[in-house]
Amino acid sequence: MGAHESTGDRPTRSTRRTFLSASAVATAATVAVPLTTGTAAQAARPAGPGDPARPQTPDRELRALLREVDRDRIEAIVRRLAAFGTRHTLSRQDDPVRGIGAARDWIFEQLSGYAAASGGRMTVELQSYVQEPAPRIPVATRITNVVATLRGDVSPNRVYVVTGHYDSRATDVMDAVSDAPGADDDASGVAVLMELARVLATRHSEATIVLAAVAGEEQGLYGSAYLAKQLKAAGVDVQGMFSNDIIGSSTADDGTRDPRAVRLFAEGVPTAETPAEASTRQSVGGENDSPSRQLARFVSDVAENGATGMRVRVIYRRDRYLRGSDHISFLREGWPAGRFTEPNEDFAHQHQDVRLVDGVQYGDLPEFCDFDYITRVALVNGAVLWSLAQAPGTPKGATIVTTNLTNDTTLRWQRGDEPDLAGYEVVWRETTAAEWQRVIPVGDVTEVTVDLSKDNVFFGVRAVDRDGHHSPVAFPRPGS
Structure with a gap:
């Protein structure tokens, strides 16, 4: 996978657009714990809209509780x-x-x-x-x-x-x-x-x-x-x-x-x-x-x-x-x-x-x-x-970088301290949609660049633990 680096106000890119920054990919690749919708290695796959957002299936413990x-x-x-x-x-x-x-x-x-x-x-x-x-x-x-x-x-x-x-x-x-x-x-x-x-x-x-x-x-x-x-x-x-x-x-x-x-x-x-x-x-x-x-x-x-x-x-x-x-x-x-x-x-x-x-x-x-x-x-x-x-807590400090004119989107957040934290997922939807539509697993990182324009869709970030429990979504505020 190619990656891009910024030089001044104009990004230089490889011939292939990506959805993860180089630092995010390097960090994600070190995560050994699988996420619900993919392993950390899978999180570094080529650009794409992500997986369809699906409901969280109740696990055995929850079903026993409800009974x-x-x-x-x-x-x-x-x-x-x-x-x-x-x-x-x-x-x-x-x-x-x-x-x-x-x-x-x-x-x-x-x-x-x-x-x-x-x-x-x-x-x-x-x-x-x-x-x-x-x-x-x-x-x-x-x-x-x-x-x-x-x-x-x-x-x-x-x-x-x-x-x-x-x-x-x-x-x-x-x-x-x-x-x-x-x-x-x-x-x-x-x-x-x-x-x-x-x-x-x-x-x-x-x-x-x-x-x-x-x-x-x-x-x-x-x-x-x-x-x-x-x-x-x-x-x-x-x-x-x-x-x-x-x-x-x-x-x-x-x-x-x-x-x-x-x-x-x-x-x-x-x-x-x-x-x-x-x-x-x-x-x-x-x-x-x-x-x-x-x-x-x-x-x-x-x-x-x-x-x-x-x-x-x-x-x-x-x-x-x-x-x-x-x-x-x-x-x-x-x-x-x-x-x-x-x-x-x-x-x-x-x-x-x-x-x-x-x-x-x-x-x-x-x-x-x-x-x-x-x-x-x-x-x-x-x-x-x-x-x-x-589940892990809702991610804190979620921001969407709005300081540069780009056709991609950089998101940042603070890492949680839960011992069973596996990583994070970026979710997004069309601005006219009421529910989150797509999910991109990004691994155990605190910054990611997604190859989708922040001008066109809404983004969010959620945490995932080793058992597949995910947190509510944090909606990012504009930041640098």
Whole structure:
């Protein structure tokens, strides 16, 4: 293979164009560990568009994990949470049988029981603070998250978070007295994270997984905001977060059903981005390439398979109109995050007091939940969490060199420190395509020159380990 070197502003080339720089080829050729889509030697093959991008196949360990997810346990959790009558954030916290305090203590007890089987790897805490009067909080109120943390063995500071909110509400968001069983909104989401905590507790994870039942969501995302700020203050590297909110049924109020789909909301330009950063992104492209959207692409890549039986419908929006969930608290801290929610909503039963209307019972009751559907959403969450936590982290410092006028593209990134890191892959797609289309294995290098014009396509970089697990894609920013 020929290679080129730069002399001033004009590159001199061999008679044969290449997709790897000479230094990249030399480094790649020394890598003895095979990548998923080719060995390091194959990474140095002649120029070409790369291999077609294909979904990541679930390995034996992931399939075993998913088989342990128990539909009956999920149903039992939803029914138990609904039996507390109301879990309103402003309800009684010292009543042993009714209200948010009783629900909090039960969740803590269950998660602590799961953690006992972890050999010390999983810990459970009550994370509390007093929220002073604020919108929808008329008096100082203690808000408590129940947080289970499975510490990673290899990269403990790299963290992935899943939440469900255990508070509920009636039609009147300030009504802390009426029954508000909150089966769909959001005992369903809490049941998913609790069942995953049980299944994950006996396993070793490379990165850290946080499973949090948060409070105060209906009053203004208070619990998740506190959790996110605590993680930020601790210097934690949150590389992905998902809120499971209203995942109890696929049936809409008009009877429409889509039992094999779940929506994933993913915003575009990050909320934490400055106006200057947003302007730069828009000038060079990448409006559809925020970290949250790369995370959403990863979800589709690892979760749409026979092991979950589900289709992930990615919605390019932060959330639904008029509402928002706990992922927004993490977006505000600058972390990639998304929201899982059911494909069709039954507004006749959401946020309704339990009552009879013309002989028909209304309210967010377990009877309106589809527990098989919740179980499948749990499988999606399990596939995503495990695939993230066992893979290398998303490459950091990814840049695309824009200082020279060339018809090729040079990409650079920082090497990860995972001991099982095998190398990297460059992915690319047409600017009109929503998903990554082609993959080029490049070996264990931190710089590569690809014989495709940066003016014509979008590029990304992802890490790959020895077992073939790949990270979410890092979208490169312009640099030198």
